[in-house]
Amino acid sequence: MQANNALxxxxxxxxxxxxxxxxxxxxxxxxxxxxxxxxxxxxxxYLAGEYGTYSRxxxxxxxxxIFGFLLSGIFATWYYVGQRVLxxxxxxxxxxxxxxxxxxxxxMILMIIAVVTxxxxxxxxxxxxxxxxxxxxxxxxxxxxxxxxxxxxxxIRREKTLYISMWYYIATFLGVAMLYLFNNMxxxxxxxxxxxxxxxxxxxxxxxxxxxxxxxxxxxxxxFVFTVPIIAMIYYFLPKESGQPVFSYKLSLLSxxxxxxxxxxAGGHHLLYSTVPDWVQTMGSIFSIILxxxxxxxxxxxxxxxxxxxxxxxxxxxxxxxxxxxxxYMLSTLEGPIQAIKSVNALAHFTDWxxxxxxxxxxxxxxxxxxAALFHMAPRMxxxxxxxxxxxxxxxxxxxxxIVMYFSSxxxxxxxxxxxxxxxxxxxNLAYSFIDTVTVLIPYYALRATGGLLYLxxxxxxxxxxxxxxxxxxxxxxxxxxxxxxxx
Amino acid sequence: MFHWLERNPFFFxxxxxLVVAYAGVVTILPDFMESARPVTGTKPYTVLELAGRQIxxxxxxxxxxxxxxxxxxxxxxxxxxxxxxxEYAYDRPFLWGSRRAGPDLMRVGNYRTxxxxxxxxxxxxxxxxxxxxxxxxxxxxxxxxIDTAYAEAYTVKTVFSVPxxxxxxxxxxxxxxxxxxxxAEASAIVADMKxxxxxxxxxxxxxxEIVALIAYLNRLK
Numbered sequence: 112m113q114a115n116n117a118l119x120x121x122x123x124x125x126x127x128x129x130x131x132x133x134x135x136x137x138x139x140x141x142x143x144x145x146x147x148x149x150x151x152x153x154x155x156x157y158l159a160g161e162y163g164t165y166s167r168x169x170x171x172x173x174x175x176x177i178f179g180f181l182l183s184g185i186f187a188t189w190y191y192v193g194q195r196v197l198x199x200x201x202x203x204x205x206x207x208x209x210x211x212x213x214x215x216x217x218x219m220i221l222m223i224i225a226v227v228t229x230x231x232x233x234x235x236x237x238x239x240x241x242x243x244x245x246x247x248x249x250x251x252x253x254x255x256x257x258x259x260x261x262x263x264x265x266x267i268r269r270e271k272t273l274y275i276s277m278w279y280y281i282a283t284f285l286g287v288a289m290l291y292l293f294n295n296m297x298x299x300x301x302x303x304x305x306x307x308x309x310x311x312x313x314x315x316x317x318x319x320x321x322x323x324x325x326x327x328x329x330x331x332x333x334x335f336v337f338t339v340p341i342i343a344m345i346y347y348f349l350p351k352e353s354g355q356p357v358f359s360y361k362l363s364l365l366s367x368x369x370x371x372x373x374x375x376x377a378g379g380h381h382l383l384y385s386t387v388p389d390w391v392q393t394m395g396s397i398f399s400i401i402l403x404x405x406x407x408x409x410x411x412x413x414x415x416x417x418x419x420x421x422x423x424x425x426x427x428x429x430x431x432x433x434x435x436x437x438x439x440y441m442l443s444t445l446e447g448p449i450q451a452i453k454s455v456n457a458l459a460h461f462t463d464w465x466x467x468x469x470x471x472x473x474x475x476x477x478x479x480x481x482x483a484a485l486f487h488m489a490p491r492m493x494x495x496x497x498x499x500x501x502x503x504x505x506x507x508x509x510x511x512x513x514i515v516m517y518f519s520s521x522x523x524x525x526x527x528x529x530x531x532x533x534x535x536x537x538x539x540n541l542a543y544s545f546i547d548t549v550t551v552l553i554p555y556y557a558l559r560a561t562g563g564l565l566y567l568x569x570x571x572x573x574x575x576x577x578x579x580x581x582x583x584x585x586x587x588x589x590x591x592x593x594x595x596x597x598x599x
Numbered sequence: 600m601f602h603w604l605e606r607n608p609f610f611f612x613x614x615x616x617l618v619v620a621y622a623g624v625v626t627i628l629p630d631f632m633e634s635a636r637p638v639t640g641t642k643p644y645t646v647l648e649l650a651g652r653q654i655x656x657x658x659x660x661x662x663x664x665x666x667x668x669x670x671x672x673x674x675x676x677x678x679x680x681x682x683x684x685x686e687y688a689y690d691r692p693f694l695w696g697s698r699r700a701g702p703d704l705m706r707v708g709n710y711r712t713x714x715x716x717x718x719x720x721x722x723x724x725x726x727x728x729x730x731x732x733x734x735x736x737x738x739x740x741x742x743x744x745i746d747t748a749y750a751e752a753y754t755v756k757t758v759f760s761v762p763x764x765x766x767x768x769x770x771x772x773x774x775x776x777x778x779x780x781x782x783a784e785a786s787a788i789v790a791d792m793k794x795x796x797x798x799x800x801x802x803x804x805x806x807x808e809i810v811a812l813i814a815y816l817n818r819l820k
């Protein structure tokens with residue numbers, strides 16, 4: 112491991128993406144809290160005229176956290192982890208350095224234009240693929256640059272065997288590339304007809320086919336942005352932070368290939384009882400259940416990595432973040448398959464149980480893991496110890512409370528809503544009008560929004576802690592081997 | 600057994616891609632043609648309806664409203680006949696939505712009227728007490744983009760052979776013909792509306808977004 116310290120890794124691009132992660136995290140989550148409160152207090156829809164309604168803001172929240180916060184986080188960790196597991200510094204190749212910078216700035220320009228167009232209501236309506244075709248092309252360019260950066264670094268690597276995290280980064284790159292390209296196939300209308308707005312387009316697929324392609328994309332955007340790269344992170348950062356070797360290499364192999372094969376089938380569970388062919392729906396259901404195996408494979412592999420070392424949960428809040436992330440991963444990968452059972456889905460689909468499910472994955476698993484990763488990187492990148500352990504501890508508990516409030520209120524809200532939609536009176540007539548099923552949820556909406564607010568407050572604590580670490584914390588002489596140094 | 604794969608990025612990447620791509624090919628392709636076939640009686644959207652549909656998308660109505668009636672008694676009682684694949688043959692993109700913060704709109708044209716929508720979009724609580732839907736007053740100010748709607752209709756006709764200008768199907772024709780048709784359709788909607796501003800604007804030849812949106816909503820049956 113001496114070679115490790117001899118190399119001077121270049122973190123300039125990783126740092127840029129770290130700032131972007133924090134910036135988009137704040138924007139995306141803030142909008143999330145606003146729209147959550149809008150459901151409970153509709154007057155909040157009128158804060159910014161046309162641009163402040165729930166419906167305009169909702170795509171900004173989803174795209175903001177997925178492609179702003181999380182993608183930045185993935186890129187930040189890639190530019191940190193990639194060099195270290197391949198045992199090569201980016202600085203050894205001027206080409207890769209330039210590529211990294213171009214990657215960052217193009218991505219930032221793209222994100223800013225994306226935010227503006229979504230505010231203006233320019234979009235295709237497809238969830239998590241709202242951007243119009245000129246931006247789609249820009250996304251592809253940014254993505255290809257990232258691919259060049261991955262495979263360029265692999266090309267000059269010293270460590271010949273690709274570490275587990277590398278598999279997942281490669282899979283992220285390939286998976287998203289394929290999904291994004293096919294789901295965003297559209298025809299620009301101006302260039303065919305010569306009329307109207309130049310940036311408008313129409314989908315290549317119609318109706319049921321469009322729905323199938325969209326949820327093949329939509330579900331697997333979850334797979335390849337919310338899951339695969341986060342597993343890449345945890346496989347690097349948990350063993351590194353805790354100083355424990357990964358529990359089982361074979362289990363990691365099995366989980367990886369299992370996840371790759373099974374995930375793409377599961378998209379059909381978004382379309383149960385819709386007009387897509389029955390067999391596609393059933394396949395979606397079945398494969399969603401099978402998906403528990405590779406998902407829990409990774410999660411258990413991580414938890415068993417901590418075997419005999421559970422005391423670290425007490426001494427190191429970063430380990431705590433990662434272990435809870437892993438646990439939330441298990442929770443949401445159990446909850447998802449349950450919702451994918453056809454009879455359960457009949458009740459759960461279209462209700463708030465679904466966003467509830469999404470958020471115990473995103474807040475608990477994705478958010479915690481990303482923040483823990485950045486916390487781990489900070490002392491190594493800035494050569495300073497982490498600013499405050501105490502602050503980190505309070506952040507952990509405030510955010511955990513927020514998540515629990517969020518998903519428990521959404522569970523109750525979703526099931527209430529689903530039951531009321533189907534409830535009948537003694538004569539078999541519908542018992543409730545639709546508005547009854549809305550007004551009954553308002554207390555739960557308020558509770559959910561407050562849970563989200565707690566999480567956002569925790570994110571501000573994270574931001575402050577990171578900022579202080581970068582600027583005011585005590586310098587450290589040599590790079591820490593495992594547990595990140597932190598001031599009380 | 601496959602240790603060589605973890606040392607060989609090229610074959611590793613190819614392997615991952617094949618394993619990942621497989622499911623999409625197997626689930627989406629076999630029924631592609633079948634799923635694209637329209638049900639008898641389904642017609643493409645007129646240009647004004649398309650303009651309304653674009654406004655529906657612009658304001659992400661689909662963030663809260665689904666357009667998919669599932670085959671359960673509780674749903675058919677509430678919303679009408681369950682959805683058939685062929686009814687969506689001209690929907691580009693599909694607008695099924697993923698959540699019902701508000702009710703399904705697949706067949707809203709069967710039970711709501713122009714003036715109901717007018718009141719509702721201006722002040723939802725005035726017709727649905729307790730509603731949490733925001734008002735969309737800006738739709739009464741902004742002018743509908745008929746040109747882009749025409750562009751879309753022209754594009755799907757040319758590229759995807761959507762049957763405009765066929766017997767029993769909506770006419771599209773040239774841009775000027777389409778424009779005339781749009782004005783005629785819009786005037787019927789405007790006549791049913793109460794707002795003097797909308798009527799005045801229409802006299803000036805302006806079609807506000809709300810008019811196009813209502814044309815679209817009335818068409819959903």
